[in-house]
Amino acid sequence: MANQYRLDNILWALGTVAFIAITSILIGGIAKFLVKLRGFSETEQRKAFWGALFAGPWISGFFIFVAGPTLVSLYYSFTDYKLGEPIKWIGLDNYRVLLSGNGTYGERFKGAMFNSFYYGAIGVPLQIMTSLGMAMLLNREVKGIRIFRTIFYLPVILAGGPAVLLAWRYMFATNGGFVNVSLQRFADSFFLFDYMYRLLIYVVESLNGFYIGMAVQGDPIGPLKYTFPALLGLLLIGPLAFGEWNDGKRSRAFRTIEILGLVLVGILISRGLVSNPINPVWTYAFSLAAVGIMVLNAREQKWGIVRACQIVALTLLAISFVMTLKAADFDPSAGSKYLIALLIAAVPLLVPFFGEWSARTFKMMLIAAVVLGLIIFVLLIPGQLDGGRLGLIVKYMTLQSAIKHPQDQTYLEDVFPFDTISTLWFYGLILAVAALAGLLHERYPQQRKLFLYGAFAFFALLAISSFIDTRHFFQDFADIAKANGKPNYHFARFHQFTDEFPENRRVPFWLTNDLWSKPSLILITMWSSGAGMLIFLAALKGVPRVLYEAAEVDGANGMQKFFKITLPMISPALFYNIVIGVIASLQTFEMVFIIRTPETEKSLMSAAFFLYQRTFQQLEIGQGSAASWILVVIIVALTAMQFRFSKWVHYEA
Amino acid sequence: MKRKSFLFLTIAVILVLSAVAIPASAKETAAPSQPAVAAQDAQTLEIYITGLTEDTQNWFRDTIFPAFEADHPGVKLEILTGGWGTFDTDVAGWITTGEGPDIVYLGSEYAATYGKLLADMDSYLADWEDLSNFLPAALETATYDGHLRGLPLLMSPRPIFYRTDLAANPDAPLPTTFAESLAFVQENTVVGDNGVEQQGFMDIGGGLFDAQEFIGYIWSAGGELYNEDGTSAFDSPATAEALQFMYDRRRAVLPTEDTPGLPPIEGTPLASGKVVSGIFPMWNVPPTSDPIWENVAIGPYPAGENGQQLIQVFIDWLSVPEYVENKELAGEFLKFIGSKDNAIELSKVAGFTPVRTDAWDDIRANDPVWDQLLGLAQEYGRSFSDIRASAELRPLITEQVTLFLTDQQSLEDTQANLKEAYDSILEANGYLE
Structure with missing residues (x-):
């Protein structure tokens, strides 16, 4: 019996070797043939053959173990x-379910994506700062520095291990855990520390309570929905409106449009294209984004991008048109509202097909986009512009937003959020303002300035008034709940923990509460920042000492040396760490798997964990695969964007 | 020329070697759905064991396998081991490729998850006379769609343990209803300045919420998970009663959501002196020879207004995947490991209870704790089985009930969300017409 096993193993091994050898020779032969076709000499053909032959094992392995499964x-x-069940072709249904954010799994995937972005948006900067700080500390000639470096690097090896993560669970225990006991002692040592400690608790709980209500729980959050776009408008328009107009500002306008345009396209693809029929508002915003990107790329003389943008945008609109028709069973009258919106949105994009690329063409495009947008507004969305919406805008503009809501919870939950304006309009508005500013600045500098001042004032009023209104909105919920003697479920986490400033015995709830679970995970990640530290350390070693000496001679202080010399000189390392950090954060899995509890499972669930759960625990291979492809596309898009906007990276060093 | 000849010769040698190797692999390519056992030897049985101790695995290797091989000449047994952490990915891989162990160790609720992918073992086991000695609740666990998919191996009853010496009123009878249980928890919970100092009740995960326990309370409130038409019954009054009980119990321990819980416990919660009652698996309580058991009372779950008390019984069982070719041999092994003598031996090594009632005599005679436990299991036991689409149900319950217990969602919304989402899951999984 044992001999039979041995023989089987030997035959399998020999068969594998033979397979690898034959495929390698075939790959070599193909390479030789291709080189021969291109008319290269006999020597070059031989080189190609042997080169490909030795790369053959890797190439065949790649196709069998990577490319094959990927395509499948x-x-x-x-x-x-x-x-265990038959495979059934369902087209885009899996993507539609996941991207629409509706239904049990759509909502769960949306929550998982929000969590992953949280890890990226908050975790990566903190990790970068930690690793850079550690690297700067270790970049000194101190006795025993090698031991320190080893100690700081050790967590990289230990961090992902289940034993260490379980140890963190003990350290993060709410009552009696090492971290909380230490923080409590620190707070008890001096009254100011106590205040700082409680302030930290308050800030973390407020931010996360708000985040849970806004992003994950999907509660109606009323005016806050457009406080943030308004703040974003202030942030983006402000630098354009004030001070001298220069190339830097023109470039900022360009970047603003490009980024917001991409965001809008992303939103459209994720929410619009996959949910039929498409809201005309989405269609118009998309068209406006495409026009904006085209106008500003044309000003940069990037005709390839302009043409690509035009073709991609028109293709997406054409796909939307067909999908809308399909949803209406190919009866144009049934989906007329949406089909007309799509056709109108396509008009400004079609303008450049007639005549030369010129400033006039782009002005025509913008005018067409604005005029046709108004038509969509007035004709195609009946009831949305009357009284309510336009009236609301006026109220916000005139700071009359502190309206008294009816004391009825149903109204607050259901009716009021629908009265509010789609945030998308504000993103579109910011985009239009930046595009017009970019267009006006050469010929009509004065008008451009006035226009920007006006836009800035508009966004400022909107931000202030909507914030005031938000307070009323939340207060009304609390009042109604109090009057009914029932708990206030609206925006519950935010209220539970932020009603009062924390008492002096309050502690963070780290791994047992959804307000603290994500910060806990980020803290554990920061503990293992040694890998990034190593890269920064190598980069810091490469900064020439002479630059610092020259700066010192000129009287530069420490901060100036850091921001003017160190940071630019290590920018390639910084860029690398950011790219790798963002990718790793979107793939967060092991920590979620180990540290989650029933209470924190939802708040910790990452996109990678979601696809694991769907694929391997619930055996839904189709939807799990779709989730993994969405994640791939997002990671590739984010990485491409980082490379696209990486002019701040200096490789001269 | 020399180089070409060398190349030619090399290819020739490789082709010859391939020709030799092909017959071994050809058996598999001819029938891709055949199991690994067919590729190596038709008389080889691979058995996958999850989550059992090293001693138990050695018992399989050194005692059971040689005995079975001696009874079945020409048969070779092999053990594959793994943890629950990689269990899902391992099993999914085997089923996808149709190659894997012949016998797979499964937990209590897996019949519904993998049922369609497991072999109908009725023709090999149904006529086995020893089957009548198995606890009916255990056989129920290993049954899917009316057919046995394997054989129960071990069981773990999950009652509530009470530390009478810590209780405020040691002589009071054990709670039997939700209301009495709630009063017990309130009476025995102590909250100090830094948080909870003594906990009146602790659940199996320590977080005051467990999805399996929630299902247990729906049953003990007189409800079921499914209506007669197969739709979910999460909108039932029994579910509402169970949810409200769990909420009130949580508030009895944690008056507000910002009350810190107990400090970390070293050792078992039951022996910590800080937990007055709780649900724990037998591997997380002191050995039954420990003197602490003199002060421990054991009782079933409390009941709702229209329900009855019960004890959840979790069964670990050995299943046979559909892809296995030699199901008869697999069935033979199941009968062998499930025999009375082997069941008793296994329970001693593994620290679990046998699922055969005729194997209990010895245990009950020698161990008063187990005697009481098994008596209660016989009287109140309900197996954790027929949980449809269990892999999708658990995260749904966790998500929705947590929102309710932490004051983020109303009772009505929780029930409505559970009902709506579970109905769509049942429909997607073919449980509803």
Whole structure:
């Protein structure tokens, strides 16, 4: 019996070797043939053959173990495939469910994506700061520095291990855990420390309570929905409106439009294209974004991007048109409202097909976009512009937003949020303001300035008034709940923990509460920032000492040396750490798997954990594959964006 | 020329070697759905064991396997081991490829998850006379769609343990209803300046919420998970009663959501002196020979207004996947490991209870704790089975009930969300017409 096993193993091993050898020779032969076709000499052909032959094992392995499964998973993503059941082709349904954010799994995926972005947006900067700080500390000639470096690097090896993560669970225990006991002693040592400690608790709980209400729980949050776009408008328009107009500002306008345009396109693809029929508002915003990107790229003489943008935008509109028709069973009258909106949105994008690329063409495009947008507004969305919406805008503009809501919870939950204006309009507005400013600045500098001042004032009033209104909105919920003697479920976490400033015995709830679970995970990640530290340390070693000496001679202080010399000189390392950090944060899995509890499972669930759960625990291979492809596309898009906006990176060093 | 000849010769040698190797692999390519056992030897049985101790695995290797091989000449047994952490990915991989162990160790609720992918073992086991000695609740666990998919191996009853010496009123009878249980928890919980100092009740995970326990309370409130038409019954009054009980119990321990819980416990919660009652698996309580058991009372779950008390019984069982070719041999092994003598031996090594009632005599005679536990299991036991689409249900319950227990969602919304989402899951999984 044992001999039979041995023989089987030997035959399998020999067969594998033979397979690798034959495929390698075939790959070599193909390479030789291709080189021969291109007319290269006999020597070059031989070189190609042997080169490809030795790369053959890796190439065949790549196709069998990477490319093959990848393509199969792409196929599965378009199917309803539950393990053990027949595979059924369902087209884009999996993507539609996940991207629409509706239904149990749409909502769960949306929450998981928000959590992953949280890890990226908050975790990566903190991790970068920690690793850079550590690297700067270790970049000194101190006795025993190598031991320190080893100690600081050690967590990288230990951090992902289940034993260490379980140790963190003990350290983060709410009552009697090492972290809380230490923080409490620190706070008890001096009254100011106590205040700082409680302030930290208050800030973390407020921010996370708000985040849970806004992003994950999907509660109606009323005016806050447009406080943030208004603040964003202030931040973006402000620097354009004040001071001298120069190339830097023109560039900022360009970047603003590009980023917001991409965001709008992303939103449209994720929410609009996959949910039929498409809201005309989305269609118009998309068209405006495309026009904005085209106008500003044309000003940069980037005709390739302009043409690509035009073709992509028109293609997406054409796809939307067909999908809308399909949703209406190919009866144009049934979906007329949406089809007309799509056709109108396509008009400004079609303008450049007639005549030369010129400033006039782009002005025509902008005018067409604005005029046709108004038509969509007035004709295609009946009832949305009357009284309510326009009236609301006026109220906000005139600081009359502190309206008294009816004392009825149903109204607050259901009716009021629908009275509020879609935040998308404000993103579109910011985009239009920046595009017009970019266009006006050469010929009509004065008008451009007035226009920007006006826009700035508008966004400022909007931000202030909507914030005031938000307070009333929340207070009304609390009042109604109090009057009814029932708990206030609206925006519950925010209220529970932020009604009062924390008492002096309050402690963070780290791993047992959804307000603290994400910060806890980020803290554990920061503890293992040694990998980034190593990269920064190598980069810091490469900064020439002479630059600091020259700066010192000129009287530069420490901060100036850091921001003017160190940071630019290590920018390639910084860029690398950011790219890798963002990718790693979007793939967060092991920590979630180990440290989650029933109370924190939802708040910790990352996109990678979601696809694991759907694929391997619930055996829904089709939807799990779709989730993994969405994650791939997001990671690739974010990485491409980082490379696209990486002019701040200096490789001269 | 020399180089070409060398190349030619190399290819020739490789082709010859491939030709030799092909017959071994050809068996598999001819029938891709055949199991690994067919590829190596038709008389080889691979058995996958999850989450059992090293001693138990050695018992399989050194005692059971040689005995079975001696009874079945020409048969070779192999053990594959793994943890619950990689269990899902391992099993999914085997089922996808149709290659894997012949016998797979499964937990209590997995019949519904993998049921369609497991073999109908009725023709090999149904006529086995020993089957009548198995606890009916255990057989229920290993049954899917009316057919046995394997054989129960071990069981773990999950009652509530009470530390009578810590209780405020040691002589009071054990709570039997939700209301009495709530009063007990309130009476025995102590909250100090830094948080909870003594906990009147602790659940199995320590977070005052467990999805399996929630299902247990729906049952003990007189409800079921499914209506007669197969739709979910989460909108039932029994579910509402169970939810309200769990909420009130949480508030009895944690008056507000910003009350810190107990400090970390070293050792078992029951022996910590800080927990007065709780639900724990037998591996997380002191050995039954410990003197502490003199002060421990054991009782079933409390009941709702229209329900009855119960004890959840969790069964670990051995299943046979559909892809296995030699199901008869797999069935033979199941009968062998499930025999009375082997069941008793296994329970001693693994620290669990046998699922055969005729194997209990010895245990009950020698161990008063187990005697009481098994008596209660017989009287109140309900197996944790027929949980449809369990892999999707658990995260749904966790998500929705947590929102309710932490004051983020009303009772009505929780029930409505549970009902709506679970109905769509049941429909997607083919449980509803």
